[in-house]
Amino acid sequence: MSVDERRRVRRLPREVRERQILDAAVTVFSAHGYHNASMDEVSEVAGVSKPMIYAYLGSKEDLFAACIRRESATLLAAISQGVSLELPPDMQLWHGLRAFFDFVGAQRASWQVLHRQAISQGGPFSDELIAMRRQAISLVDTLLVRTATRRGLDEQSTEALAAALVGAAESLADWWLDHPDVPSKVVASRLMNLVWMGFGDLVDGNTWSPAEHA
Amino acid sequence: MSVDERRRVRRLPREVRERQILDAAVTVFSAHGYHNASMDEVSEVAGVSKPMIYAYLGSKEDLFAACIRRESATLLAAISQGVSLELPPDMQLWHGLRAFFDFVGAQRASWQVLHRQAISQGGPFSDELIAMRRQAISLVDTLLVRTATRRGLDEQSTEALAAALVGAAESLADWWLDHPDVPSKVVASRLMNLVWMGFGDLVDGNTWSPAEHA
CATH class of the missing domain: 1.10.357.10 (Tetracycline Repressor, domain 2)
Known part of the structure; x- marks a missing residue:
């Protein structure tokens, strides 16, 4: 990823990121159930790093409630x-x-x-x-x-x-x-x-x- | 409790005991919720010892399912x-x-x-x-x-x-x-x-x- 691309990715507004995360979480939770869903898969489907998911939306429980x-x-x-x-x-x-x-x-x-x-x-x-x-x-x-x-x-x-x-x-x-x-x-x-x-x-x-x- | 009384209590058929236990369990679960309900209270309300409850109906989870x-x-x-x-x-x-x-x-x-x-x-x-x-x-x-x-x-x-x-x-x-x-x-x-x-x-x-x- 070039510096320009990185900057563009980083610059995505928080709402957009949160939407990506929630969209991915709904897909993953409905496919595997709450217990079997992994934050790794949510991160992969969303294209957002796990630390960023935790920072924006909290724990797996918080994410499910959201x-x-x-x-x-x-x-x-x-x-x-x-x-x-x-x-x-x-x-x-x-x-x-x-x-x-x-x-x-x-x-x-x-x-x-x-x-x-x-x-x-x-x-x-x-x-x-x-x-x-x-x-x-x-x-x-x-x-x-x-x-x-x-x-x-x-x-x-x-x-x-x-x-x-x-x-x-x-x-x-x-x-x-x-x-x-x-x-x-x-x-x-x-x-x-x-x-x-x-x-x-x-x-x-x-x-x-x-x-x-x- | 006299020996005669003991024998009478012991002789209650299993179905009657189970009914007493389930009646008590419904009362206790609905009053306190599943998590806060205690097997001690079920035992007290039912007038049946805890070991007998476990023997007849299993764990707290089994009892709730029953x-x-x-x-x-x-x-x-x-x-x-x-x-x-x-x-x-x-x-x-x-x-x-x-x-x-x-x-x-x-x-x-x-x-x-x-x-x-x-x-x-x-x-x-x-x-x-x-x-x-x-x-x-x-x-x-x-x-x-x-x-x-x-x-x-x-x-x-x-x-x-x-x-x-x-x-x-x-x-x-x-x-x-x-x-x-x-x-x-x-x-x-x-x-x-x-x-x-x-x-x-x-x-x-x-x-x-x-x-x-x-």
Whole structure:
């Protein structure tokens, strides 16, 4: 490497380096799992020296937590951007679900790290995961479900529905990892049909009660 | 303790002892978490000596895994028993949801161990949890969703819907741990309304498509 090249490499801004490291870490963690992933491989894939990785992002544990934080922020941003508040509520939900499943489909490695790996590691990572779920529920509650409040559902009820919806989407995304041939749009459409055809009735004030069906 | 009393205590059948130990372990694990739970306290609460606990159920890790297996088997049995196949599908779903939320409500300690603790511990426990989720999805698929197959939904689609439904119920049960004042029936009814009023339309062949709403 010439002196000029060295200088150019060294001059890369910190954000760019961190992004390279995190991209590499997500790839390596999702391929080998947290325990079997080595910092040597992260360093090799990132093209960044191990001392620089430690200096920028800390230990392997810190690096994994940083991956979860970045990937969950990216996922939530993708959902937010997919949704446009001028749309009617069913189209908001549809766009939100499409954005979610498109993200999971395009970034299976991210989802593996976010979800399966973080759950299987436990400890501090499950705290990160719980924080991410809280944010997701709050986002869904704000974006989609509050629309229904104006139509008569109380606030606590919308939060519960948002929790159920987030759980359904997560679980379906997990199912999808084992059925990768199903297109993103089909998966999104299954959940849309399950919850919207229900939710649509709720919004119109049609509720189900056991008494009428006994 | 007299010789007679000693003999009576010693004569308790193994299943009874194991049940006492597991009951105590669920209480202690859910109160203190896996790491902080001590075998001394399990022994004290169970009224069974530590050597006998090790002899019957193994190490602390084995004991925790045995708790997850027993609690999940109990939960799945409660759901199966709650459902009667002669009922129409909506009443099957309603009884299944009631059984699930009644179990979680009555046995919050079990649910804590099953779900939050197992997730936060990771490792072998997340494998137990994943196995339990698979069984739950398969149960829901068999009991409830296949009904819909006869009305035109394909098999892979019902498995995906079962996964979504299990995820929604789990997530809502988790939300419920933080909102313990809401009655079991109200929580069950929220999920019923979300999914059945949707699912009901699906069963009748009414599906949602973005084209009609664009």
